[in-house]
Amino acid sequence: MAGLGEQITAMVRSHASGDDSTFYSVALQVAAKEAKRGHHVLAGDIKKAVDASRAQPPLRNVTSLDRPRGDLAELVEASEPDVRLSDLVLPRELHDQVVQVLAEQRQRRVLLDHGFAPAHRLLLEGPPGTGKTMTASVLATELSLPMYTVRLDGLLSKFMGETAGKLRTVFDAVARHRAVYLFDEFDALGADRSGNDVGEARRILNSFLVFLEDASPESLVLAATNHRSILDKALFRRFDAVLAYSLPDARQATAVMRARLGTLAQGTSMAKLGALTEGLSHAELVKAAESAAKAVLMRGKTRVERDDVVNALTTRRAASLG
Structure with missing residues (x-):
């Protein structure tokens, strides 16, 4: 027994x-x-x-989304993502880091019972459109959690002088409601500043770090930034893990486009497109794939040809890279 x-x-x-x-x-x-x-x-x-x-296909267990109320409703944007880990195209090392976070969260009770906290404070840094927000969505989906996004530059500009108090409101929610909390545009808060606003900025940053240190391991707190170079170096040790994102290489770029095109790209050659995909982010590649798909569907076809992909990438490069 x-x-x-x-x-x-x-x-x-x-x-x-x-x-x-x-x-x-x-x-x-x-x-x-x-x-x-x-x-x-x-x-x-x-x-x-x-x-x-x-x-059976995996079912999400999120109950009705707990919509923010009161002060919190002004500070966060609530969503219920539906993006699976299999949709996320990342380098192997970065993919493994995401898998490790998921594994620790799924076994958090075992870890906590033995005095260890699961990874729950993550810094996501890298160029725009490389998968940071998508990673947050994947974590929420795979763990069947709601996601709350805090746009820090808007918070700072709208509530100047009250920012520390507003941050406390968000972290109180972190303790009460298990969810994924994404602090977007983190460089607005974490920049290594100088000048007249340095005192206020330092007070806000110190408040954030205190709240982060005490953040409940039941929730995930993610901070996303496009500008690692301007962040105060003291920030990095406050996070359980730093996930570094970069523009996709040729192989990853092809995988991103194929994932978006789905069955429309069956049998379509995408070899040797590196010269056209170089310098494009994940988000830009998705836009190029969508452009190719729409052109094909409006022609009454059900398969994307290589020329459709080349044309879409050429147009995207011209728009994105000038």
């Missing part, structure tokens, strides 16, 4: 954390044990249930 009790506990924990692979693995262990005991019908039923559940 002790072994079965441990297995049931493990199943409950994995179910609560959204870790389907562990849940199914433990269920199959229970089935194997029952088969050894001669309970073949029960073992078969468990295996069938596991197989049937695995065959």
